[in-house]
Amino acid sequence: MKPNVLKRSGIAVGGWVGSLVLFFPIFYMVVKSFQTEIDAANPTPQFLFTPTLTNYAEALQAGIGPYAVNSLVVVVVSTLVVLALAVPAAYALSVRPVAKAQDVLFFFISTKMMPIAAGIIPIYIVASALGLLNTITILVLMHIGMNLPLGIWMIRSFMQEIPGEVLEAASVDGAAGWTKMRSIILPLIKPGLASTALLCAVFSWNEYFYAVNLTTSKSTLPLFLQKFLSFGELYTAHVAAVATLVSLPVIIAGWAAQKSLVRGLLFGAVK
């Protein structure tokens, strides 16, 4: 009995230590965000200090607002369009599959393997010719392209799980096409749609490559953060406050949705 207790507590300690090591930098970031720059720059980490909200106040005054609005617009619009395009596509690839559905699916995922840098010059040139450089529109378009394969794969895997009998019964009752989609399929895959939307939103919120290459002033939050680099030395406490501010919504969403996340991260490949 005794070695069993020992083993159990060993596992518990191991699990906690591993998790805390992974979490620590985030915790440390939040701690530093409430410090003065002087405390934050102390070579010995400070954990007992008088918390201050100065960094947050200054972050808000430094013009984070427009960037936050842009991020929100890009995330919401691109995620909605991804869902609108992915639901019918997933339907055509699962419920009533087109010929060579498997090949089409692999085409979609193969676009995720393409180095993003390989296409950026033409995209930059076309965007420039169309007057889309430094606009939110171009970011929305690129984020749709980035998340659409993920959306199709995930939603398809949820549709695959609808029992055949349910769909059959619906057809027998005369439901076809749009009616079947609206009254049978969509309600059944609602949780799946939610987790798909969440993952797309997270990736869109965090996206940096297109933002830095296609926009300058009219851009999203990652570019606002990047400005801290151009001042030469980094102001740790300020960076920590802004970093906490922009990461928090996504972290909370991720915590809330962790149960359904796995299959999303696996593109719905493993059940």
Added chain:
Amino acid sequence: MTLVADTPPGQVIAPPTPPPAPTSAERWRLRGPLLPALVFTLALTQIPFLMTLFFSIRRWNLLSGGDQGFNWGHNYVDTATDPIFWKSILNTVLITGVSTVLCIAIGLLIAMALNHSFPGRGIARTLAITPFFAMPVAVTLFWRSAMFDPTFGLFGFLSRSVGLPAVSWLSDYPLLALVVLLTWRFTPFGLLIMLAGLQGAPQDQLEAAQVDGAGPFSRFRFITLPHLRPFIELAALLLAMNLIQTFGEIALLSAGGPAYATTNITYYIYLKAFNAFDFGFASALGVVALVLTIALVSPVLRLLSGIFQSEGRR
């Protein structure tokens, strides 16, 4: 995987004969819902690629001026004879390979602990997956000043407190620093996937093996690991897909330096295109990067396609 063909309305008993081949109109009706997504993706990925291919055989440097024109394979010759190109390939392979292996190994270790129930397991798991969500640009800037900095960073403090000199990570071990950051950020991804795999492990077999006197190591080696294999393969593919494209962490941690020590192929293309404005050369780099990625990924992809086709394997 059961795919149910629709029965026409009103037809209660499906005939046992195979359904007739769909007519052309019927096929287009099936394709219809797929087309918007397909056309959008084709336009956004294939057209830029074809244009990159076209630019890659042209002379096109915004800074040196002069005429644009075809110089055919010249950019490719420049690429092949450019030592920094080869360095960036090596860096890409190192960054991707080492981080992928570490994310899976560490993820598996923590997942094995989290797979047992213990007090606060749910909270531990929630905390562990957090780094994956935090904005990469944000955490990279934070790591740069609060972790890696030899004077003000946590690692410097830790080395000093055990009596060692503080290491300037970003100038002395830049590649290692990058791998540490990436491994930290992506381990939760490996962890979640390994946990999903472990939760589906065949309990009856594990118990039977225990009854038969198999030790924990051989149980892991002969039952858990084979069961985990598809999960490990998938995690490796998805991690590699992400890590091979690393850009933000490099741009903000080290700007590819010092002396190109942390420049991967993605970042090198960016430097050539948007710092040197050599669009021809950068396009050739892009084409080469694509070919290399395909060469690297397609064996794994074939494997993956095997997993999908035999969905009943588990």
